[in-house]
Amino acid sequence: MYYIGIDVGGTNLVAGLVNELGHIFNKVTTPVARDMTAEQFGAELVRMSRRLCEVGEIDPGKIESVGIGLPGAVDNKAGLFVQNPNMPFRDKNVPLREMFQREWDIPVFLGNDANCAAVGEYWAGAAKGCDPAVMVTLGTGIGGGLIIGGRLFTGFANAGMEIGHMIIQPNGILCGCGGRGCWERYGSATALIQLAQLEMERDRSSEMWTIVDGDSFKVSGRTPFQAARLGDAAAKRVLANYLQGLSIGMINLVNILQPEIICLGGGVSNAEDDLLLNPLRELVWRGCFDKDHHVRIEKASLGNDAGVVGAALLENLV
Ligand SMILES: [Zn+2]
Known part of the structure:
Protein backbone atom coordinates (compact mmCIF):
# COMPACT_ATOMS: atom_id res chain seq x y z
CA MET A 1 0.00 0.00 0.00
CA TYR A 2 1.18 3.49 -0.80
CA TYR A 3 0.54 6.66 1.13
CA ILE A 4 1.64 10.25 0.63
CA GLY A 5 2.85 12.18 3.66
CA ILE A 6 3.54 15.91 3.56
CA ASP A 7 5.50 17.67 6.29
CA VAL A 8 4.69 21.37 6.19
CA GLY A 9 7.28 23.65 7.74
CA GLY A 10 7.62 27.42 7.79
CA THR A 11 10.50 27.25 5.29
CA ASN A 12 10.09 23.98 3.39
CA LEU A 13 7.38 21.58 2.25
CA VAL A 14 8.54 17.97 2.15
CA ALA A 15 6.37 15.28 0.58
CA GLY A 16 7.18 11.57 0.64
CA LEU A 17 5.83 8.39 -0.89
CA VAL A 18 5.56 5.95 2.01
CA ASN A 19 4.43 2.34 2.46
CA GLU A 20 2.44 0.84 5.34
CA LEU A 21 5.68 0.00 7.19
CA GLY A 22 6.75 3.62 7.19
CA HIS A 23 9.40 3.13 4.52
CA ILE A 24 9.98 6.23 2.37
CA PHE A 25 10.51 5.48 -1.33
CA ASN A 26 11.16 9.01 -2.49
CA LYS A 27 10.76 12.61 -1.41
CA VAL A 28 10.26 15.98 -3.05
CA THR A 29 10.99 19.30 -1.34
CA THR A 30 9.77 22.81 -2.20
CA PRO A 31 10.68 26.03 -0.39
CA VAL A 32 7.79 28.07 1.00
CA ALA A 33 7.56 31.30 -1.01
CA ARG A 34 7.43 34.39 1.20
CA ASP A 35 4.29 35.70 -0.44
CA MET A 36 2.51 32.35 -0.76
CA THR A 37 -1.27 32.58 -0.43
CA ALA A 38 -3.42 29.85 1.12
CA GLU A 39 -4.73 28.98 -2.38
CA GLN A 40 -1.21 28.64 -3.78
CA PHE A 41 -0.23 26.56 -0.77
CA GLY A 42 -3.08 24.11 -1.38
CA ALA A 43 -2.25 23.90 -5.09
CA GLU A 44 1.44 23.30 -4.32
CA LEU A 45 0.58 20.33 -2.07
CA VAL A 46 -1.39 18.75 -4.92
CA ARG A 47 1.40 19.43 -7.41
CA MET A 48 4.00 17.85 -5.10
CA SER A 49 1.80 14.79 -4.55
CA ARG A 50 1.37 14.27 -8.30
CA ARG A 51 5.11 14.75 -8.77
CA LEU A 52 5.79 12.00 -6.22
CA CYS A 53 3.70 9.56 -8.25
CA GLU A 54 5.59 10.50 -11.43
CA VAL A 55 9.02 10.16 -9.82
CA GLY A 56 8.07 6.89 -8.10
CA GLU A 57 6.26 5.66 -11.25
CA ILE A 58 3.16 4.88 -9.22
CA ASP A 59 -0.34 5.04 -10.66
CA PRO A 60 -2.10 7.81 -8.61
CA GLY A 61 -5.06 5.40 -8.28
CA LYS A 62 -2.86 3.19 -6.11
CA ILE A 63 -2.39 5.88 -3.44
CA GLU A 64 -4.44 5.04 -0.33
CA SER A 65 -4.57 8.53 1.16
CA VAL A 66 -2.71 11.79 1.61
CA GLY A 67 -1.71 12.99 5.10
CA ILE A 68 -0.65 16.56 5.80
CA GLY A 69 1.30 17.52 8.94
CA LEU A 70 0.86 21.21 9.73
CA PRO A 71 2.69 23.65 12.03
CA GLY A 72 -0.32 24.94 13.91
CA ALA A 73 -3.82 24.09 15.05
CA VAL A 74 -5.67 21.58 12.89
CA ASP A 75 -9.25 20.27 12.76
CA ASN A 76 -9.14 16.92 10.99
CA ILE A 106 -8.64 11.16 -2.53
CA PRO A 107 -8.97 10.73 1.28
CA VAL A 108 -7.02 13.56 2.95
CA PHE A 109 -6.04 13.57 6.64
CA LEU A 110 -4.73 16.56 8.55
CA GLY A 111 -2.57 16.50 11.68
CA ASN A 112 -0.58 18.85 13.84
CA ASP A 113 3.17 18.33 13.23
CA ALA A 114 3.96 17.23 16.78
CA ASN A 115 1.10 14.72 16.60
CA CYS A 116 2.40 13.42 13.26
CA ALA A 117 5.83 12.85 14.81
CA ALA A 118 4.11 10.77 17.51
CA VAL A 119 2.24 8.73 14.89
CA GLY A 120 5.48 8.12 12.98
CA GLU A 121 7.42 6.95 16.04
CA TYR A 122 4.52 4.75 17.17
CA TRP A 123 4.02 3.13 13.79
CA ALA A 124 7.58 2.79 12.57
CA GLY A 125 10.04 4.21 15.09
CA ALA A 126 11.28 3.99 18.66
CA ALA A 127 7.76 3.70 20.16
CA LYS A 128 6.65 0.83 17.93
CA GLY A 129 4.18 -1.38 19.80
CA CYS A 130 4.21 0.79 22.97
CA ASP A 131 0.89 1.99 24.34
CA PRO A 132 0.37 4.62 25.62
CA ALA A 133 3.24 6.28 23.78
CA VAL A 134 4.18 9.92 24.30
CA MET A 135 6.34 11.89 21.90
CA VAL A 136 8.03 15.03 23.20
CA THR A 137 9.73 17.32 20.68
CA LEU A 138 12.28 19.74 22.11
CA GLY A 139 12.60 22.69 19.75
CA THR A 140 11.80 26.39 19.87
CA GLY A 141 9.01 25.27 22.19
CA ILE A 142 7.95 21.82 23.35
CA GLY A 143 5.54 19.89 21.15
CA GLY A 144 3.81 16.70 22.11
CA GLY A 145 1.74 13.81 20.88
CA LEU A 146 0.00 10.90 22.57
CA ILE A 147 -1.05 7.55 21.12
CA ILE A 148 -3.44 5.77 23.43
CA GLY A 149 -5.41 2.61 22.68
CA GLY A 150 -3.87 2.63 19.20
CA ARG A 151 -5.39 6.03 18.46
CA LEU A 152 -4.01 9.53 18.29
CA PHE A 153 -5.33 11.62 21.18
CA THR A 154 -6.34 15.14 20.19
CA GLY A 155 -8.84 16.33 22.81
CA PHE A 156 -12.40 17.38 21.96
CA ALA A 157 -11.28 20.50 20.09
CA ASN A 158 -7.82 19.46 18.91
CA ALA A 159 -5.68 21.19 21.54
CA GLY A 160 -5.32 18.15 23.79
CA MET A 161 -1.56 17.71 23.90
CA GLU A 162 -0.17 21.22 24.17
CA ILE A 163 2.20 19.81 26.74
CA GLY A 164 4.68 22.66 26.32
CA HIS A 165 2.19 24.87 28.14
CA MET A 166 1.68 22.76 31.23
CA ILE A 167 2.58 25.04 34.10
CA ILE A 168 5.48 23.81 36.20
CA GLN A 169 6.29 27.01 38.11
CA PRO A 170 3.78 29.41 39.72
CA ASN A 171 4.47 32.98 38.56
CA GLY A 172 7.37 31.63 36.53
CA ILE A 173 8.97 32.83 33.31
CA LEU A 174 6.59 34.58 30.87
CA CYS A 175 5.65 32.39 27.88
CA GLY A 176 4.67 33.29 24.31
CA CYS A 177 1.16 31.98 25.09
CA GLY A 178 0.68 34.74 27.66
CA GLY A 179 0.93 32.41 30.65
CA ARG A 180 3.74 32.11 33.17
CA GLY A 181 5.83 29.14 34.17
CA CYS A 182 5.03 26.97 31.12
CA TRP A 183 7.18 23.86 30.76
CA GLU A 184 8.66 24.97 27.44
CA ARG A 185 10.21 28.00 29.09
CA TYR A 186 12.36 25.51 31.10
CA GLY A 187 12.70 22.45 28.89
CA SER A 188 12.86 23.56 25.23
CA ALA A 189 16.03 24.11 23.18
CA THR A 190 15.35 27.84 23.48
CA ALA A 191 15.31 27.54 27.28
CA LEU A 192 18.58 25.60 27.23
CA ILE A 193 20.24 28.32 25.15
CA GLN A 194 18.96 31.04 27.49
CA LEU A 195 20.20 29.15 30.55
CA ALA A 196 23.62 28.81 28.92
CA GLN A 197 23.79 32.51 28.05
CA LEU A 198 22.83 33.47 31.58
CA GLU A 199 25.46 31.24 33.10
CA MET A 200 28.08 32.58 30.68
CA GLU A 201 27.38 36.12 31.90
CA ARG A 202 28.01 34.92 35.45
CA ASP A 203 31.16 33.01 34.58
CA ARG A 204 33.43 34.74 32.05
CA SER A 205 35.96 31.91 32.26
CA SER A 206 33.51 29.22 31.11
CA GLU A 207 34.65 27.04 28.19
CA MET A 208 31.33 27.91 26.56
CA TRP A 209 32.83 31.30 25.63
CA THR A 210 35.69 29.60 23.77
CA ILE A 211 33.27 27.32 21.90
CA VAL A 212 31.28 30.28 20.57
CA ASP A 213 34.35 32.46 19.83
CA GLY A 214 33.31 34.98 22.48
CA ASP A 215 29.93 35.63 20.79
CA SER A 216 26.99 34.66 23.00
CA PHE A 217 24.62 34.92 20.00
CA LYS A 218 26.35 31.82 18.64
CA VAL A 219 25.25 29.68 21.59
CA SER A 220 23.27 26.67 20.38
CA GLY A 221 21.63 23.76 22.13
CA ARG A 222 24.88 21.84 21.62
CA THR A 223 27.16 24.39 23.32
CA PRO A 224 26.61 23.39 26.98
CA PHE A 225 26.93 19.70 26.07
CA GLN A 226 30.23 20.32 24.29
CA ALA A 227 31.58 22.35 27.22
CA ALA A 228 30.37 19.84 29.81
CA ARG A 229 32.26 17.17 27.89
CA LEU A 230 35.40 19.25 28.50
CA GLY A 231 34.62 19.26 32.23
CA ASP A 232 33.41 22.88 32.34
CA ALA A 233 31.69 23.54 35.67
CA ALA A 234 29.42 26.33 34.35
CA ALA A 235 28.14 24.07 31.56
CA LYS A 236 27.46 21.29 34.04
CA ARG A 237 25.40 23.73 36.13
CA VAL A 238 23.45 24.70 33.00
CA LEU A 239 22.68 21.08 32.20
CA ALA A 240 21.73 20.25 35.80
CA ASN A 241 19.29 23.17 35.79
CA TYR A 242 17.91 22.29 32.38
CA LEU A 243 17.47 18.60 33.17
CA GLN A 244 15.59 19.47 36.34
CA GLY A 245 13.11 21.62 34.40
CA LEU A 246 12.79 19.05 31.63
CA SER A 247 12.24 16.22 34.10
CA ILE A 248 9.39 17.98 35.95
CA GLY A 249 7.17 18.05 32.87
CA MET A 250 8.00 14.45 32.12
CA ILE A 251 7.22 13.36 35.68
CA ASN A 252 3.83 15.06 35.37
CA LEU A 253 3.16 13.25 32.08
CA VAL A 254 4.11 9.91 33.65
CA ASN A 255 2.00 10.46 36.75
CA ILE A 256 -1.05 11.37 34.67
CA LEU A 257 -0.76 8.96 31.74
CA GLN A 258 1.64 6.21 32.80
CA PRO A 259 2.96 5.88 29.27
CA GLU A 260 4.98 2.82 28.33
CA ILE A 261 7.46 5.06 26.56
CA ILE A 262 8.36 8.71 26.15
CA CYS A 263 10.28 9.43 22.95
CA LEU A 264 12.38 12.56 22.81
CA GLY A 265 12.85 14.33 19.49
CA GLY A 266 14.32 17.60 18.28
CA GLY A 267 17.97 18.68 18.09
CA VAL A 268 18.62 18.53 21.84
CA SER A 269 17.75 14.82 21.89
CA ASN A 270 20.88 14.09 19.85
CA ALA A 271 23.12 14.83 22.84
CA GLU A 272 25.11 11.89 24.12
CA ASP A 273 23.31 9.57 26.54
CA ASP A 274 25.61 10.11 29.52
CA LEU A 275 24.86 13.84 29.45
CA LEU A 276 21.15 13.76 28.60
CA LEU A 277 19.15 10.53 28.62
CA ASN A 278 20.85 8.76 31.53
CA PRO A 279 20.60 11.60 34.07
CA LEU A 280 17.09 12.39 32.78
CA ARG A 281 15.94 8.81 33.34
CA GLU A 282 17.30 8.94 36.91
CA LEU A 283 15.45 12.18 37.65
CA VAL A 284 12.16 11.03 36.11
CA TRP A 285 12.18 7.55 37.67
CA ARG A 286 13.05 8.98 41.08
CA GLY A 287 10.32 11.63 40.82
CA CYS A 288 7.44 9.43 39.65
CA PHE A 289 4.66 8.12 41.86
CA ASP A 290 4.99 4.53 40.64
CA LYS A 291 8.58 3.53 41.34
CA ASP A 292 8.05 -0.11 40.38
CA HIS A 293 7.25 0.41 36.71
CA HIS A 294 9.85 2.50 34.97
CA VAL A 295 8.73 4.41 31.90
CA ARG A 296 11.06 3.88 28.95
CA ILE A 297 12.72 7.13 27.91
CA GLU A 298 14.26 6.87 24.45
CA LYS A 299 15.53 9.00 21.63
CA ALA A 300 13.07 9.24 18.73
CA SER A 301 14.44 7.16 15.86
CA LEU A 302 12.96 8.63 12.68
CA GLY A 303 14.73 12.01 12.94
CA ASN A 304 13.69 14.47 10.25
CA ASP A 305 11.57 11.83 8.53
CA ALA A 306 9.14 11.47 11.45
CA GLY A 307 6.90 14.24 10.08
CA VAL A 308 6.55 12.74 6.61
CA VAL A 309 6.07 9.17 7.86
CA GLY A 310 3.61 10.23 10.57
CA ALA A 311 1.55 12.37 8.18
CA ALA A 312 1.42 9.51 5.66
CA LEU A 313 0.18 7.06 8.27
CA LEU A 314 -2.33 9.40 9.98
CA GLU A 315 -5.16 7.44 8.34
CA ASN A 316 -4.40 4.46 10.55
CA LEU A 317 -4.60 6.29 13.87
CA VAL A 318 -7.24 9.02 13.59
ZN1 LIG B 1 2.81 28.82 27.46
Missing part, protein backbone atom coordinates in the same frame (compact mmCIF):
# COMPACT_ATOMS: atom_id res chain seq x y z
CA LYS A 77 -12.87 16.30 11.37
CA ALA A 78 -13.74 19.48 9.48
CA GLY A 79 -10.64 19.33 7.25
CA LEU A 80 -9.39 22.74 8.36
CA PHE A 81 -5.96 24.25 8.94
CA VAL A 82 -7.34 26.31 11.82
CA GLN A 83 -4.54 28.65 12.78
CA ASN A 84 -0.94 29.07 11.83
CA PRO A 85 1.70 31.30 13.36
CA ASN A 86 4.36 29.94 10.99
CA MET A 87 3.17 30.35 7.39
CA PRO A 88 3.34 33.41 5.10
CA PHE A 89 -0.47 33.56 4.86
CA ARG A 90 -2.43 34.39 7.99
CA ASP A 91 -5.88 33.08 6.99
CA LYS A 92 -7.75 31.19 9.66
CA ASN A 93 -9.70 27.98 8.99
CA VAL A 94 -8.17 27.23 5.58
CA PRO A 95 -10.35 24.41 4.11
CA LEU A 96 -7.31 22.38 3.11
CA ARG A 97 -9.02 19.04 2.58
CA GLU A 98 -11.63 20.56 0.27
CA MET A 99 -8.94 22.52 -1.62
CA PHE A 100 -6.93 19.35 -2.16
CA GLN A 101 -9.90 17.22 -3.16
CA ARG A 102 -11.05 19.80 -5.72
CA GLU A 103 -7.91 18.87 -7.69
CA TRP A 104 -7.52 15.25 -6.67
CA ASP A 105 -10.39 13.28 -5.15
Whole structure:
Protein backbone atom coordinates (compact mmCIF):
# COMPACT_ATOMS: atom_id res chain seq x y z
CA MET A 1 0.00 0.00 0.00
CA TYR A 2 1.18 3.49 -0.80
CA TYR A 3 0.54 6.66 1.13
CA ILE A 4 1.64 10.25 0.63
CA GLY A 5 2.85 12.18 3.66
CA ILE A 6 3.54 15.91 3.56
CA ASP A 7 5.50 17.67 6.29
CA VAL A 8 4.69 21.37 6.19
CA GLY A 9 7.28 23.65 7.74
CA GLY A 10 7.62 27.42 7.79
CA THR A 11 10.50 27.25 5.29
CA ASN A 12 10.09 23.98 3.39
CA LEU A 13 7.38 21.58 2.25
CA VAL A 14 8.54 17.97 2.15
CA ALA A 15 6.37 15.28 0.58
CA GLY A 16 7.18 11.57 0.64
CA LEU A 17 5.83 8.39 -0.89
CA VAL A 18 5.56 5.95 2.01
CA ASN A 19 4.43 2.34 2.46
CA GLU A 20 2.44 0.84 5.34
CA LEU A 21 5.68 0.00 7.19
CA GLY A 22 6.75 3.62 7.19
CA HIS A 23 9.40 3.13 4.52
CA ILE A 24 9.98 6.23 2.37
CA PHE A 25 10.51 5.48 -1.33
CA ASN A 26 11.16 9.01 -2.49
CA LYS A 27 10.76 12.61 -1.41
CA VAL A 28 10.26 15.98 -3.05
CA THR A 29 10.99 19.30 -1.34
CA THR A 30 9.77 22.81 -2.20
CA PRO A 31 10.68 26.03 -0.39
CA VAL A 32 7.79 28.07 1.00
CA ALA A 33 7.56 31.30 -1.01
CA ARG A 34 7.43 34.39 1.20
CA ASP A 35 4.29 35.70 -0.44
CA MET A 36 2.51 32.35 -0.76
CA THR A 37 -1.27 32.58 -0.43
CA ALA A 38 -3.42 29.85 1.12
CA GLU A 39 -4.73 28.98 -2.38
CA GLN A 40 -1.21 28.64 -3.78
CA PHE A 41 -0.23 26.56 -0.77
CA GLY A 42 -3.08 24.11 -1.38
CA ALA A 43 -2.25 23.90 -5.09
CA GLU A 44 1.44 23.30 -4.32
CA LEU A 45 0.58 20.33 -2.07
CA VAL A 46 -1.39 18.75 -4.92
CA ARG A 47 1.40 19.43 -7.41
CA MET A 48 4.00 17.85 -5.10
CA SER A 49 1.80 14.79 -4.55
CA ARG A 50 1.37 14.27 -8.30
CA ARG A 51 5.11 14.75 -8.77
CA LEU A 52 5.79 12.00 -6.22
CA CYS A 53 3.70 9.56 -8.25
CA GLU A 54 5.59 10.50 -11.43
CA VAL A 55 9.02 10.16 -9.82
CA GLY A 56 8.07 6.89 -8.10
CA GLU A 57 6.26 5.66 -11.25
CA ILE A 58 3.16 4.88 -9.22
CA ASP A 59 -0.34 5.04 -10.66
CA PRO A 60 -2.10 7.81 -8.61
CA GLY A 61 -5.06 5.40 -8.28
CA LYS A 62 -2.86 3.19 -6.11
CA ILE A 63 -2.39 5.88 -3.44
CA GLU A 64 -4.44 5.04 -0.33
CA SER A 65 -4.57 8.53 1.16
CA VAL A 66 -2.71 11.79 1.61
CA GLY A 67 -1.71 12.99 5.10
CA ILE A 68 -0.65 16.56 5.80
CA GLY A 69 1.30 17.52 8.94
CA LEU A 70 0.86 21.21 9.73
CA PRO A 71 2.69 23.65 12.03
CA GLY A 72 -0.32 24.94 13.91
CA ALA A 73 -3.82 24.09 15.05
CA VAL A 74 -5.67 21.58 12.89
CA ASP A 75 -9.25 20.27 12.76
CA ASN A 76 -9.14 16.92 10.99
CA LYS A 77 -12.87 16.30 11.37
CA ALA A 78 -13.74 19.48 9.48
CA GLY A 79 -10.64 19.33 7.25
CA LEU A 80 -9.39 22.74 8.36
CA PHE A 81 -5.96 24.25 8.94
CA VAL A 82 -7.34 26.31 11.82
CA GLN A 83 -4.54 28.65 12.78
CA ASN A 84 -0.94 29.07 11.83
CA PRO A 85 1.70 31.30 13.36
CA ASN A 86 4.36 29.94 10.99
CA MET A 87 3.17 30.35 7.39
CA PRO A 88 3.34 33.41 5.10
CA PHE A 89 -0.47 33.56 4.86
CA ARG A 90 -2.43 34.39 7.99
CA ASP A 91 -5.88 33.08 6.99
CA LYS A 92 -7.75 31.19 9.66
CA ASN A 93 -9.70 27.98 8.99
CA VAL A 94 -8.17 27.23 5.58
CA PRO A 95 -10.35 24.41 4.11
CA LEU A 96 -7.31 22.38 3.11
CA ARG A 97 -9.02 19.04 2.58
CA GLU A 98 -11.63 20.56 0.27
CA MET A 99 -8.94 22.52 -1.62
CA PHE A 100 -6.93 19.35 -2.16
CA GLN A 101 -9.90 17.22 -3.16
CA ARG A 102 -11.05 19.80 -5.72
CA GLU A 103 -7.91 18.87 -7.69
CA TRP A 104 -7.52 15.25 -6.67
CA ASP A 105 -10.39 13.28 -5.15
CA ILE A 106 -8.64 11.16 -2.53
CA PRO A 107 -8.97 10.73 1.28
CA VAL A 108 -7.02 13.56 2.95
CA PHE A 109 -6.04 13.57 6.64
CA LEU A 110 -4.73 16.56 8.55
CA GLY A 111 -2.57 16.50 11.68
CA ASN A 112 -0.58 18.85 13.84
CA ASP A 113 3.17 18.33 13.23
CA ALA A 114 3.96 17.23 16.78
CA ASN A 115 1.10 14.72 16.60
CA CYS A 116 2.40 13.42 13.26
CA ALA A 117 5.83 12.85 14.81
CA ALA A 118 4.11 10.77 17.51
CA VAL A 119 2.24 8.73 14.89
CA GLY A 120 5.48 8.12 12.98
CA GLU A 121 7.42 6.95 16.04
CA TYR A 122 4.52 4.75 17.17
CA TRP A 123 4.02 3.13 13.79
CA ALA A 124 7.58 2.79 12.57
CA GLY A 125 10.04 4.21 15.09
CA ALA A 126 11.28 3.99 18.66
CA ALA A 127 7.76 3.70 20.16
CA LYS A 128 6.65 0.83 17.93
CA GLY A 129 4.18 -1.38 19.80
CA CYS A 130 4.21 0.79 22.97
CA ASP A 131 0.89 1.99 24.34
CA PRO A 132 0.37 4.62 25.62
CA ALA A 133 3.24 6.28 23.78
CA VAL A 134 4.18 9.92 24.30
CA MET A 135 6.34 11.89 21.90
CA VAL A 136 8.03 15.03 23.20
CA THR A 137 9.73 17.32 20.68
CA LEU A 138 12.28 19.74 22.11
CA GLY A 139 12.60 22.69 19.75
CA THR A 140 11.80 26.39 19.87
CA GLY A 141 9.01 25.27 22.19
CA ILE A 142 7.95 21.82 23.35
CA GLY A 143 5.54 19.89 21.15
CA GLY A 144 3.81 16.70 22.11
CA GLY A 145 1.74 13.81 20.88
CA LEU A 146 0.00 10.90 22.57
CA ILE A 147 -1.05 7.55 21.12
CA ILE A 148 -3.44 5.77 23.43
CA GLY A 149 -5.41 2.61 22.68
CA GLY A 150 -3.87 2.63 19.20
CA ARG A 151 -5.39 6.03 18.46
CA LEU A 152 -4.01 9.53 18.29
CA PHE A 153 -5.33 11.62 21.18
CA THR A 154 -6.34 15.14 20.19
CA GLY A 155 -8.84 16.33 22.81
CA PHE A 156 -12.40 17.38 21.96
CA ALA A 157 -11.28 20.50 20.09
CA ASN A 158 -7.82 19.46 18.91
CA ALA A 159 -5.68 21.19 21.54
CA GLY A 160 -5.32 18.15 23.79
CA MET A 161 -1.56 17.71 23.90
CA GLU A 162 -0.17 21.22 24.17
CA ILE A 163 2.20 19.81 26.74
CA GLY A 164 4.68 22.66 26.32
CA HIS A 165 2.19 24.87 28.14
CA MET A 166 1.68 22.76 31.23
CA ILE A 167 2.58 25.04 34.10
CA ILE A 168 5.48 23.81 36.20
CA GLN A 169 6.29 27.01 38.11
CA PRO A 170 3.78 29.41 39.72
CA ASN A 171 4.47 32.98 38.56
CA GLY A 172 7.37 31.63 36.53
CA ILE A 173 8.97 32.83 33.31
CA LEU A 174 6.59 34.58 30.87
CA CYS A 175 5.65 32.39 27.88
CA GLY A 176 4.67 33.29 24.31
CA CYS A 177 1.16 31.98 25.09
CA GLY A 178 0.68 34.74 27.66
CA GLY A 179 0.93 32.41 30.65
CA ARG A 180 3.74 32.11 33.17
CA GLY A 181 5.83 29.14 34.17
CA CYS A 182 5.03 26.97 31.12
CA TRP A 183 7.18 23.86 30.76
CA GLU A 184 8.66 24.97 27.44
CA ARG A 185 10.21 28.00 29.09
CA TYR A 186 12.36 25.51 31.10
CA GLY A 187 12.70 22.45 28.89
CA SER A 188 12.86 23.56 25.23
CA ALA A 189 16.03 24.11 23.18
CA THR A 190 15.35 27.84 23.48
CA ALA A 191 15.31 27.54 27.28
CA LEU A 192 18.58 25.60 27.23
CA ILE A 193 20.24 28.32 25.15
CA GLN A 194 18.96 31.04 27.49
CA LEU A 195 20.20 29.15 30.55
CA ALA A 196 23.62 28.81 28.92
CA GLN A 197 23.79 32.51 28.05
CA LEU A 198 22.83 33.47 31.58
CA GLU A 199 25.46 31.24 33.10
CA MET A 200 28.08 32.58 30.68
CA GLU A 201 27.38 36.12 31.90
CA ARG A 202 28.01 34.92 35.45
CA ASP A 203 31.16 33.01 34.58
CA ARG A 204 33.43 34.74 32.05
CA SER A 205 35.96 31.91 32.26
CA SER A 206 33.51 29.22 31.11
CA GLU A 207 34.65 27.04 28.19
CA MET A 208 31.33 27.91 26.56
CA TRP A 209 32.83 31.30 25.63
CA THR A 210 35.69 29.60 23.77
CA ILE A 211 33.27 27.32 21.90
CA VAL A 212 31.28 30.28 20.57
CA ASP A 213 34.35 32.46 19.83
CA GLY A 214 33.31 34.98 22.48
CA ASP A 215 29.93 35.63 20.79
CA SER A 216 26.99 34.66 23.00
CA PHE A 217 24.62 34.92 20.00
CA LYS A 218 26.35 31.82 18.64
CA VAL A 219 25.25 29.68 21.59
CA SER A 220 23.27 26.67 20.38
CA GLY A 221 21.63 23.76 22.13
CA ARG A 222 24.88 21.84 21.62
CA THR A 223 27.16 24.39 23.32
CA PRO A 224 26.61 23.39 26.98
CA PHE A 225 26.93 19.70 26.07
CA GLN A 226 30.23 20.32 24.29
CA ALA A 227 31.58 22.35 27.22
CA ALA A 228 30.37 19.84 29.81
CA ARG A 229 32.26 17.17 27.89
CA LEU A 230 35.40 19.25 28.50
CA GLY A 231 34.62 19.26 32.23
CA ASP A 232 33.41 22.88 32.34
CA ALA A 233 31.69 23.54 35.67
CA ALA A 234 29.42 26.33 34.35
CA ALA A 235 28.14 24.07 31.56
CA LYS A 236 27.46 21.29 34.04
CA ARG A 237 25.40 23.73 36.13
CA VAL A 238 23.45 24.70 33.00
CA LEU A 239 22.68 21.08 32.20
CA ALA A 240 21.73 20.25 35.80
CA ASN A 241 19.29 23.17 35.79
CA TYR A 242 17.91 22.29 32.38
CA LEU A 243 17.47 18.60 33.17
CA GLN A 244 15.59 19.47 36.34
CA GLY A 245 13.11 21.62 34.40
CA LEU A 246 12.79 19.05 31.63
CA SER A 247 12.24 16.22 34.10
CA ILE A 248 9.39 17.98 35.95
CA GLY A 249 7.17 18.05 32.87
CA MET A 250 8.00 14.45 32.12
CA ILE A 251 7.22 13.36 35.68
CA ASN A 252 3.83 15.06 35.37
CA LEU A 253 3.16 13.25 32.08
CA VAL A 254 4.11 9.91 33.65
CA ASN A 255 2.00 10.46 36.75
CA ILE A 256 -1.05 11.37 34.67
CA LEU A 257 -0.76 8.96 31.74
CA GLN A 258 1.64 6.21 32.80
CA PRO A 259 2.96 5.88 29.27
CA GLU A 260 4.98 2.82 28.33
CA ILE A 261 7.46 5.06 26.56
CA ILE A 262 8.36 8.71 26.15
CA CYS A 263 10.28 9.43 22.95
CA LEU A 264 12.38 12.56 22.81
CA GLY A 265 12.85 14.33 19.49
CA GLY A 266 14.32 17.60 18.28
CA GLY A 267 17.97 18.68 18.09
CA VAL A 268 18.62 18.53 21.84
CA SER A 269 17.75 14.82 21.89
CA ASN A 270 20.88 14.09 19.85
CA ALA A 271 23.12 14.83 22.84
CA GLU A 272 25.11 11.89 24.12
CA ASP A 273 23.31 9.57 26.54
CA ASP A 274 25.61 10.11 29.52
CA LEU A 275 24.86 13.84 29.45
CA LEU A 276 21.15 13.76 28.60
CA LEU A 277 19.15 10.53 28.62
CA ASN A 278 20.85 8.76 31.53
CA PRO A 279 20.60 11.60 34.07
CA LEU A 280 17.09 12.39 32.78
CA ARG A 281 15.94 8.81 33.34
CA GLU A 282 17.30 8.94 36.91
CA LEU A 283 15.45 12.18 37.65
CA VAL A 284 12.16 11.03 36.11
CA TRP A 285 12.18 7.55 37.67
CA ARG A 286 13.05 8.98 41.08
CA GLY A 287 10.32 11.63 40.82
CA CYS A 288 7.44 9.43 39.65
CA PHE A 289 4.66 8.12 41.86
CA ASP A 290 4.99 4.53 40.64
CA LYS A 291 8.58 3.53 41.34
CA ASP A 292 8.05 -0.11 40.38
CA HIS A 293 7.25 0.41 36.71
CA HIS A 294 9.85 2.50 34.97
CA VAL A 295 8.73 4.41 31.90
CA ARG A 296 11.06 3.88 28.95
CA ILE A 297 12.72 7.13 27.91
CA GLU A 298 14.26 6.87 24.45
CA LYS A 299 15.53 9.00 21.63
CA ALA A 300 13.07 9.24 18.73
CA SER A 301 14.44 7.16 15.86
CA LEU A 302 12.96 8.63 12.68
CA GLY A 303 14.73 12.01 12.94
CA ASN A 304 13.69 14.47 10.25
CA ASP A 305 11.57 11.83 8.53
CA ALA A 306 9.14 11.47 11.45
CA GLY A 307 6.90 14.24 10.08
CA VAL A 308 6.55 12.74 6.61
CA VAL A 309 6.07 9.17 7.86
CA GLY A 310 3.61 10.23 10.57
CA ALA A 311 1.55 12.37 8.18
CA ALA A 312 1.42 9.51 5.66
CA LEU A 313 0.18 7.06 8.27
CA LEU A 314 -2.33 9.40 9.98
CA GLU A 315 -5.16 7.44 8.34
CA ASN A 316 -4.40 4.46 10.55
CA LEU A 317 -4.60 6.29 13.87
CA VAL A 318 -7.24 9.02 13.59
ZN1 LIG B 1 2.81 28.82 27.46
